[in-house]
Amino acid sequence: MQIQDVKSLLPDKVAAQTVRPTARTELLSVPFHSEDYYIRVFTARNARLHRWLTWWRNYVSSKNEITTPVFHGHATPEAFATYQYEALRDVFGNGGWVASPVTVATGNGLGVVVTERADTDPGIESTVLGSDQFLSVLRTVKTFHMNGYIHNDLPRNIFQKTATSRLVITNPVGDFKSGRAPAAEAYDLICLMALFTPTLGAWAVAHRVYDEYPLETFEQLIPMAKTLKKTQSRTDNWAVQRTANAIAEVLYEETGQTPAGINFDPDSPEETVNLAGDA
Numbered sequence: 001m002q003i004q005d006v007k008s009l010l011p012d013k014v015a016a017q018t019v020r021p022t023a024r025t026e027l028l029s030v031p032f033h034s035e036d037y038y039i040r041v042f043t044a045r046n047a048r049l050h051r052w053l054t055w056w057r058n059y060v061s062s063k064n065e066i067t068t069p070v071f072h073g074h075a076t077p078e079a080f081a082t083y084q085y086e087a088l089r090d091v092f093g094n095g096g097w098v099a100s101p102v103t104v105a106t107g108n109g110l111g112v113v114v115t116e117r118a119d120t121d122p123g124i125e126s127t128v129l130g131s132d133q134f135l136s137v138l139r140t141v142k143t144f145h146m147n148g149y150i151h152n153d154l155p156r157n158i159f160q161k162t163a164t165s166r167l168v169i170t171n172p173v174g175d176f177k178s179g180r181a182p183a184a185e186a187y188d189l190i191c192l193m194a195l196f197t198p199t200l201g202a203w204a205v206a207h208r209v210y211d212e213y214p215l216e217t218f219e220q221l222i223p224m225a226k227t228l229k230k231t232q233s234r235t236d237n238w239a240v241q242r243t244a245n246a247i248a249e250v251l252y253e254e255t256g257q258t259p260a261g262i263n264f265d266p267d268s269p270e271e272t273v274n275l276a277g278d279a
Helices: 003-007 044-063 077-093 133-148 182-200 204-210 220-232 236-255
Strands: 029-035 036-043 101-107 112-114 120-124 159-162 168-171
Touching: 003 112, 003 204, 036 077, 044 077, 077 101, 077 112, 077 133, 133 182, 133 204, 182 204, 182 220, 182 236, 204 236, 220 236
Parallel strands: none
Antiparallel strands: 029 036, 036 112, 101 112, 120 159, 159 168
């Protein structure tokens, strides 16, 4: 792939700027940036890898009683790029904090999505994270879910800072168009909660999620915490454990219920949840 193959697909206002590869690498696209724009190029290799990851995600989901297939692969890079752009547009149009979509273009066997420029370093590590930032990101994830999109990962590197220091999600991955999927939504949420727990505290994070989501989704968080601990070695185990304990505590405080299969002691909530068992 040559840089000219990419530039020939860009709008004049983007192509007129100097377009360079970013220092950041991605598995599912080839990233470039200019002074004002972030450019993600989708190749046939990216589309093939996405189809393989789609199969794997659906396999893991089926083992954890998440409705399948949650994820759908894309036959071509053009279709992959179009989906990504439409997902960003849907979420952005409903107030979500995602990178502002500019355009999508296809040709030369490539798909190209252009958004506003974001930092190449993960914003979640280079920003002082506060409760307002978490609430904005949480509501963005909720907007994904309300519009039929599931990410099923939410790693650190998809959170980027814009020029105005907003913390945005740069790309959606999966989709679920046939209705709400509480367990799949809960997996997104537990990934997000474990990232913010070290900064904001597990109880505050759990309470925010309880306030924003229906009870049927909140009740799925502990089973999904078990899944997260098994499947994502890069997530701090202590953060997952504290988050799960806080979920059980908030559920008991708010409803008087205890998560199924858990012996809850309100006087010792730190001993509540055993994540070593089967998911």
